[in-house]
Each structure stands twice: as structure tokens, then as C-alpha cells.
């Protein structure tokens with residue numbers, strides 16, 4: 001019997017990582033870790049404190065208390081909420097995510113959290129850097145147009161006004177920055193299963209991932 005399973009889900013913005021990762025964790029009855037939320041929350045906090053990515057952040061990062069309890073993220077004891085979900089904070093997260101001290105701190109925390117049980121973890125560098133030993137690695141993609149449309153729909157549902165062009169520009173900049181940075185760039189791990197989700201429903205993608213898991217891992221998780 002396997003007592004721990006780690007599943008890495010990476011991919012660009014709007015590829016469906018968090019939707020799929022959450023559903024998969026629920027289906028497998030294991031934990032879900034949203035590493036993007038960590039980058040967003042830390043960037044938001046540093047910005048509020050008046051820092052920019054070009055400054056020395058080591059001392060501030062040292063003091064920062066980051067906790068993950070029952071699926072919720074806390075920064076210095078305060079629960080992180082919807083304030084980190086805006087496109088502006090997404091861009092800010094990408095700006096701070098280029099910085100080595102930020103990545104080192106968050107990678108260490110993410111690894112420590114994952115030592116405590118079975119997790120589906122989503123992000124950009126989970127299969128390549130954070131959990132290179134993950135049992136199953138998935139890299140989700142979708143056409144740029146479809147990813148923009150998905151994000152636009154989500155914003156509209158939240159009552160946030162944005163045009164296709166605004167969302168497309170923000171996404172293009174972030175994709176470019178995340179894929180070209182020197183540390184832990186967005187890319188599939190060599191042993192990742194790449195799934196193009198263009199034109200597929202959430203259920204279809206989830207079923208495809210479940211098939212991969214049951215082929216790779218012979219255990220109770222194959223009930224997937």
C-alpha cells in the first residue's frame with residue numbers, strides 16, 4: 001500500500017490548473033496546494049509594505065510567517081482572501097516570482113507542506129523544481145485564445161470589467177515573463193504528461209488525468 005501520493009500540475013495561466021487540481025484532490029480525497037496563491041499573497045504583502053522586486057527582500061522575507069492550514073493560506077496570521085485574485089496582483093506575483101530569494105523561501109515552504117501527506121500541487125515549477133520526485137506530473141496547456149476567453153469569463157462572473165484585449169495583453173506578458181525567467185521557468189518536466197485542453201470539458205480533462213494516474217500508480221488511488 002502506498003501511504004503518500006504527490007501529483008504535480010503545471011501550466012500557463014488559464015490552462016485550468018486550479019480547477020482541475022481542486023477537483024482531482026477532492027476525488028482522490030487528498031490535499032490541494034495552490035502555489036500560485038503563495039506567490040500572489042507574498043507579492044501583495046511586499047507591495048503593501050512598499051517594496052519593489054528590485055530591492056533587497058531577504059530581511060522582510062525572513063520575518064514573513066507563511067502558514068497553510070486546512071487549505072487556507074495565512075500571512076503573518078491573517079487569512080488571505082480574494083484580494084490576491086485580480087489581474088494586477090497576477091502581474092505583481094510574476095514580477096516578484098523572478099527573484100531568487102522569493103523562490104527559495106516559497107519552494108522550501110511548499111516542500112515542507114508536502115512532506116505532511118498526499119497532495120495535488122499546482123503551479124509553474126512543481127514537476128521541475130519543487131517536487132521533481134512527484135508520482136505523476138501533468139502539464140496542462142490550451143490555445144492562447146481559449147485561455148484568454150476562460151479568464152475573461154471568470155472575471156465577468158466576478159463582476160470585474162475587462163476587455164478581451166486587456167486580458168490578452170496581461171496574459172501574454174505574464175506567459176512570456178514566466179517562461180523566460182532564469183530561475184524555475186514555466187516548462188514541462190521531461191517526464192510530464194502534456195495535455196492540450198483546448199476544446200475539452202473539465203470532466204474530459206479530469207478523466208484523462210485519472211486514467212494516467214491509475215496506469216502509473218497501482219493503489220487505492222486508482223479508484224480515481
Ligand code: CDP
Pocket residue numbers: 011012013014015016017018019020150151154197200201202205
Ligand atoms: O489555474 P489556471 O489559471 O490554469 O486556470 P483556472 O483558474 O482553473 O481557470 C480555468 C477556467 O477555465 C475555469 O473557469 C474552468 O472552469 C475553465 N475550464 C477549464 O479549466 N478546463 C477546461 N477544459 C475547460 C474550461
Ligand code: CDP
Pocket residue numbers: 012013014018035036037039040090093094095097122123124125126174178
Ligand atoms: O491562476 P494563474 O495561472 O493566473 O496564476 P497563479 O497560478 O495564481 O500564479 C500567479 C503567478 O505566480 C504566475 O504568473 C507565476 O509568475 C507565479 N508562480 C510561480 O512562479 N511559480 C509557481 N509555482 C506558481 C506561481
